[in-house]
Amino acid sequence: MAYALQQLINGISLGMIYGLIAVGYTMVYGIIGMINFAHGDIFMISAFIALIAVILLSLGGLMDGPAAILLVLVISMAITALYGWTLERVAYRPLRGSFRLAPLISAIGMSIVLQNYVQVSQGARVKPLEPLVPGGIEVMRDGAFVVQFSYIQMLIIAVTLVVLAVFTILVTRTPLGRAMRACEQDRRMAALLGIDTDRTISLTFVIGASLAAVAGTMYLLRYGVIDFYIGFLAGVKAFTAAVLGGIGSLPGAVLGGLLIGLIETFWSAYFSVQYKDVAAFSILAITLIFLPTGLLGRQEVEKV
Amino acid sequence: MTPAAAVRDAAIAALVAFGLFAMLVGLRTDVSPTGGLFLRQRWADVALLCGIVFAGRLALTLWLGRRALRPSTGPTPLTLQLQRLGRFFAPAMLAAALVLPFIPGIGRYELDIGILVLTYVMLGWGLNIVVGLAGLLDLGYVAFYAIGAYSYALLAQYFGLSFWICLPLAGILAAFWGVILGFPVLRLRGDYLAIVTLAFGEIIRVVLINWASLTGGPNGISGIPRPTFFGLPFSMSGGEGSFAGFFGLEPSPSHRVIFLYYLIFFLALLTNWVTIRLRRQPLGRAWEALREDEIACRSLGINIRDTKLSAFAIGAMFGGFAGAFFATRQAFISPESFTFIESAIILAIVVLGGLGSQVGVAVAALVMIGGFEVFRNLEEWRMLVFGAAMVVIMVLRPRGLIGTRTPTIALKEKRIIGKDLVGEGRG
Numbered sequence: 001m002a003y004a005l006q007q008l009i010n011g012i013s014l015g016m017i018y019g020l021i022a023v024g025y026t027m028v029y030g031i032i033g034m035i036n037f038a039h040g041d042i043f044m045i046s047a048f049i050a051l052i053a054v055i056l057l058s059l060g061g062l063m064d065g066p067a068a069i070l071l072v073l074v075i076s077m078a079i080t081a082l083y084g085w086t087l088e089r090v091a092y093r094p095l096r097g098s099f100r101l102a103p104l105i106s107a108i109g110m111s112i113v114l115q116n117y118v119q120v121s122q123g124a125r126v127k128p129l130e131p132l133v134p135g136g137i138e139v140m141r142d143g144a145f146v147v148q149f150s151y152i153q154m155l156i157i158a159v160t161l162v163v164l165a166v167f168t169i170l171v172t173r174t175p176l177g178r179a180m181r182a183c184e185q186d187r188r189m190a191a192l193l194g195i196d197t198d199r200t201i202s203l204t205f206v207i208g209a210s211l212a213a214v215a216g217t218m219y220l221l222r223y224g225v226i227d228f229y230i231g232f233l234a235g236v237k238a239f240t241a242a243v244l245g246g247i248g249s250l251p252g253a254v255l256g257g258l259l260i261g262l263i264e265t266f267w268s269a270y271f272s273v274q275y276k277d278v279a280a281f282s283i284l285a286i287t288l289i290f291l292p293t294g295l296l297g298r299q300e301v302e303k304v
Numbered sequence: 305m306t307p308a309a310a311v312r313d314a315a316i317a318a319l320v321a322f323g324l325f326a327m328l329v330g331l332r333t334d335v336s337p338t339g340g341l342f343l344r345q346r347w348a349d350v351a352l353l354c355g356i357v358f359a360g361r362l363a364l365t366l367w368l369g370r371r372a373l374r375p376s377t378g379p380t381p382l383t384l385q386l387q388r389l390g391r392f393f394a395p396a397m398l399a400a401a402l403v404l405p406f407i408p409g410i411g412r413y414e415l416d417i418g419i420l421v422l423t424y425v426m427l428g429w430g431l432n433i434v435v436g437l438a439g440l441l442d443l444g445y446v447a448f449y450a451i452g453a454y455s456y457a458l459l460a461q462y463f464g465l466s467f468w469i470c471l472p473l474a475g476i477l478a479a480f481w482g483v484i485l486g487f488p489v490l491r492l493r494g495d496y497l498a499i500v501t502l503a504f505g506e507i508i509r510v511v512l513i514n515w516a517s518l519t520g521g522p523n524g525i526s527g528i529p530r531p532t533f534f535g536l537p538f539s540m541s542g543g544e545g546s547f548a549g550f551f552g553l554e555p556s557p558s559h560r561v562i563f564l565y566y567l568i569f570f571l572a573l574l575t576n577w578v579t580i581r582l583r584r585q586p587l588g589r590a591w592e593a594l595r596e597d598e599i600a601c602r603s604l605g606i607n608i609r610d611t612k613l614s615a616f617a618i619g620a621m622f623g624g625f626a627g628a629f630f631a632t633r634q635a636f637i638s639p640e641s642f643t644f645i646e647s648a649i650i651l652a653i654v655v656l657g658g659l660g661s662q663v664g665v666a667v668a669a670l671v672m673i674g675g676f677e678v679f680r681n682l683e684e685w686r687m688l689v690f691g692a693a694m695v696v697i698m699v700l701r702p703r704g705l706i707g708t709r710t711p712t713i714a715l716k717e718k719r720i721i722g723k724d725l726v727g728e729g730r731g
Contacts, residue, residue, distance in 0.1 A: 035495055045328070052327050055343055082323045094699045100494075101441070102702035105655045108648045109694030116688040121329045124684075127341060232644070236502065243499045274514040281503035288496055289488045 002142030007269045008262070009139075013153040013222065015261020016160040020215035021238035022245070022253035023167070024208030030184045030248040031204050032096070037107035038087055040235015041114035042209050046080035046216030047226045048118060051127055054220075069132070069221070073159075076217045077210040083114075084209025088202055096201075111231075118228040126227045133221060156218045163214050164254060167207070171250065180204060184248075233277075237264075240284045246297025255295060259283075307366070314362035321357035325350045394663045401569060405562045415561050417677045419568055419633065423626055424673045426572040428653040428665040430622030433579055435651065436660035437588065438615035439595030441498045444485070444505025445650050448478040448620040450512065450642035452627020457525040457637055458518070467531040471628050478624025479617040486616035490609055505647055512639040524638025531632045533563060564633050571629060575622045576662055582618070589713070591615055592660075656697050658704030667705055 021043050028036040053075045057063040062071075091110045095103045136150030171177035179200045182190040191197045219234070220226055241260040245252025260280050267279040287295065330350040331343045404410060404418055427449065434442045455474040459465045465473075485504050489497055512519050519525065530538065532547075538560040539546040547563075548555040582588035590611045593601045602608055631637050653672055657664030675693070679686050697705075709721045 029495070035498065048333075049327055051341075052331050052333060052343070055333060055341055056331070059343070079323065079327060082320065086320060086324060091695050091699070095702055098702040101435075101655045101659070102698050104441075104498075105652050106695050106698040108652065109691045109698065112645070112648075112687055112691030113695065116684070116691060118328065120684055120688060122332055123334065125335055127333055127335065128339065129341065236506065236644075239499060240503065243496060247495065272514075275510065278507050278510050281507050284503055285488060285500050288492055288500060292491050292493075292496060294496075 002140050002145050002147050003269070005140060006145075006147045007265050009147070009149050009153060011262035011265035012258065013156045013261075014265060015258035016156055017215045017219055017222075017257075018234070018238050018241045018260050019254040019257025020160060020163070020211050020218075021234060022241040022257045023164075023250060024212050025239050025242040026245070026247055026250060026253040027180075027204050027208050029242070031180060031201055032092070032103075032187075034092070034100075034103040035107065035239065036087075036092075036205075036208075037104065037235070038091075038110040038114055039208065039212060040233075040238065041111050041118075041231035042080060042084055042087065043212040043216045043219075043234055043238075044226070044228065044231030045083055045114060045118060046076050046209075046213035047220045047230065048122060048127075048228075049079050049213075050076040050217040050220045051129060051226060054129065054132065063132070069155075073214065073217050077213040080213035080216070081206045081210045084205040084212075085202055087209075088205040093198070093201075111235075115228055115231065122228065124228065126225055129220060129224045129226075131221075131224055152222050156222060159214060159218065163211065167211065168250070170207070176200070176203060237277075237280060240280060243294055244284050244287055246294030248298070249294070249296045252294060252296035310362055310365040313365055314358045317361035318354045318358035321354045322350065325353050329353060394666075397663075397666065405565055412558060412561055415558075415565050417674060419561075419565050420677065421670055421673045422565070422568040422572050423630060424650065424653060424669040425666050426568065426575050426626045426629075427623060427650045428657065428669050429572065429575040429579060429662060430619050430626065431650050431654050432657075432660065432662070432665055433582075433591070433622070434615050434619035435654050436665075437579070437583070437595065438591040438612065440612065440615060441494065442501045442616075442619070443498045443644075443647055443651065444501035444503070444508075445619070445623055446642045446644070446647040447485075447505040447508040448482060448623030449627040449630065449646070450508055450639070451478045451481050451620075452624030453631040453637045453642075454512065454519060454525075454627075455624065456628040456631045457528045460529050461525060461527075467529065467628070467632050468534070471625060474628035475621040475624040478627065479621040482616040482618075482620025483613050485620075486613045490612055502644065502647070505642075505644060509639050509642055512642070520638075522639060524636060524640075526636040528631050528635045528637065530560065530635060531564070531567065538563065564629075568626075568629055568633075571625055575625075578618075578622075579662065584713075587611070587614060652694050656694070656704050658706035658709075660709055661704070661706040664704055664706035 021039065024039050024042070025036060028034065028039070050072050053072045054063060057068055057072065062068055087110060091106045092103055095106055131152075133150075133152040133155060136148045136153070138146055139149045140147040171180060179190070179195045180203075182193070182195055183197050183200050187197050190200075215234075219230070237260055238257065241256035242253045243256070244259060245254070245256030260283075263283055264276045264280050268276045271279070291297075330345065330347055332346060333341050334344055336342050401418075401422070405415060427445070430448075431442065431445045434440050434445070452474040455477045456467065456470040459470045459473060460467070485501065489500050492500060513522050515521070516523075532538070536545065536547040536550050538548075540555050540557070544550070546555070547553075547559055553559070579588075583592070590601070590606045593604070593606060594608065594611050594615075598608065601611075630641070634641075649672070653668045654665055656672065657666070657668030672690070672693070676686065676690055679689055682689060711721060
């Protein structure tokens with residue numbers, strides 16, 4: 001029981017990270033109908049920026065307290081957002097309105113570029129960072145087994161919930177959110193009604209990248225070990241989460257992220273660590289066989 | 305755009321570039337001997353990169369601004385001439401590939417590159433059946449390549465079967481797995497299909513890594529038997545039973561390389577030949593019909609399930625052949641050779657070449673894989689250039705190198721289908 005509770009805590013905090021990345025995938029998919037394959041690498045870049053920001057702040061002796069972590073988060077979000085914007089401008093905008101596979105290949109190319117750019121500029125070695133937020137509270141004690149709810153896990157869950165709440169308000173209540181939803185439904189009609197679709201799509205990438213930056217910073221603080229390759233697996237898992245929840249659906253992305261996080265954690269805890277990816281992918285395949293549009297996805301009505 | 309505006313635009317681009325590069329290029333994190341992290345500063349590189357972005361953006365706006373003034377018309381005499389030349393292009397390439405080992409100055413290294421390029425040509429043509437003809441987006445094609453390679457390696461290791469027996473078996477096993485994958489994904493379309501095939505590729509790789517008792521895990525399988533010339537081994541002794549001894553030749557290590565070259569050459573040609581023949585048969589036409597419009601296809605009574613499964617199976621079979629060839633050439637395989645990036649590269653070759661175009665795929669494989677080898681001395685920058693080339697080719701030619709398509713059947717005469725009308729399928 002205590003063991004399961006611990007896994008539940010771990011799974012939720014991991015799932016939150018996946019969920020944040022998955023929202024970026026699902027947003028881009030909803031608005032321009034393409035898989036942004038480089039999104040996982042945007043997440044990886046944000047973790048590196050956060051790492052450099054942490055080292056810079058510690059050099060200045062400023063790296064303590066919640067304010068410093070907030071500052072790192074803001075720096076990471078700002079610069080990662082710039083990367084997201086540039087990505088769209090350079091690799092996707094020229095291909096707008098082109099056929100479906102062109103942006104996909106361009107995205108895979110961009111993913112290779114970003115990975116190798118970080119490898120060249122930051123080196124291929126793994127970067128370890130000492131834990132910045134140590135400790136936690138004891139939730140339960142079962143014999144020798146102590147269920148630990150660490151401060152960093154609380155931080156991840158709290159930050160994710162706040163960010164997602166802000167994001168939901170942004171999408172549902174603001175003119176920008178309305179423009180985004182309009183573009184999602186019918187881009188040409190939205191443009192006819194005076195919405196600057198290019199700007200809206202750019203902002204979608206900016207928002208998606210900053211959500212990935214939150215995930216990247218949290219990942220760095222939680223695991224403390226990053227290298228240039230972390231983006232691939234995290235990206236694939238998050239994309240799996242987005243598809244599982246129903247691609248294009250924002251609550252679905254978070255739900256899918258949580259499910260993937262929980263499946264992975266519980267599978268590693270009770271069965272085998274080696275096959276945790278197989279478990280996540282198999283669940284995806286099984287779900288899609290019975291629900292071809294994911295858990296919360298809309299059934300596509302095709303007009304002939 | 306006036307020059308002043310262009311300069312301002314370029315300055316903004318340089319500013320953005322500074323924002324991008326300042327932290328990741330300007331400050332490099334290094335692990336110190338004590339285990340902590342420290343930063344190394346490289347502001348000169350940042351300045352250089354910003355300068356390059358400024359100059360590049362300025363040149364691009366001025367050049368594009370001038371080009372936009374020219375009215376766009378139909379094909380110019382130059383492109384028509386190129387089209388006429390293009391008719392001789394494929395036979396010329398084929399002839400060049402056929403005589404390549406005997407051209408003076410072609411050494412072992414060049415032949416190795418030739419073998420590598422031809423392997424990717426074959427993989428590209430195999431995937432072209434699935435993506436180009438049937439319009440099913442497959443992001444896990446490398447799984448079949450891996451299945452082919454491991455089939456041969458394991459059959460040779462445990463049962464001592466020879467390459468020539470294992471080659472068809474590897475193809476059959478890969479085709480079998482193609483059906484196993486194809487069956488559950490029949491109802492899926494577009495990106496759902498893409499992610500499930502990707503997941504399948506990853507599952508195969510993870511299983512290969514972790515099932516160490518059978519596959520050797522991350523260490524892979526070494527000592528895979530090399531191919532024989534219909535039973536005659538390529539041994540250096542030059543004895544009676546060896547290739548050199550039988551034909552009375554001086555034993556040379558290049559015999560095997562030349563043999564491998566022709567082996568993959570004929571395997572690739574086989575793929576091409578089967579594809580061309582199938583396109584004229586009901587099955588191939590059903591694939592193309594499926595790509596153009598699944599619903600119309602269904603209303604005309606084409607069995608969607610069988611059509612899709614056969615596309616997966618035949619595409620996978622050629623992947624399996626290529627895999628068996630890869631295993632016998634390398635004599636060593638490990639799961640590391642079958643990562644997602646391989647699938648991405650093969651798919652990129654198909655899309656960059658032009659979906660469904662056999663010549664285009666071959667040219668794309670030559671450009672991407674051959675070019676990749678040419679830039680060998682760039683070392684860690686090589687993949688960066690490779691990825692950037694993918695993006696640049698897509699931006700300049702979103703339809704691939706050969707974006708037009710010749711119809712398989714026509715009422716009176718075959719007219720080339722324009723780029724904008726070429727279907728790509730939604731599966």
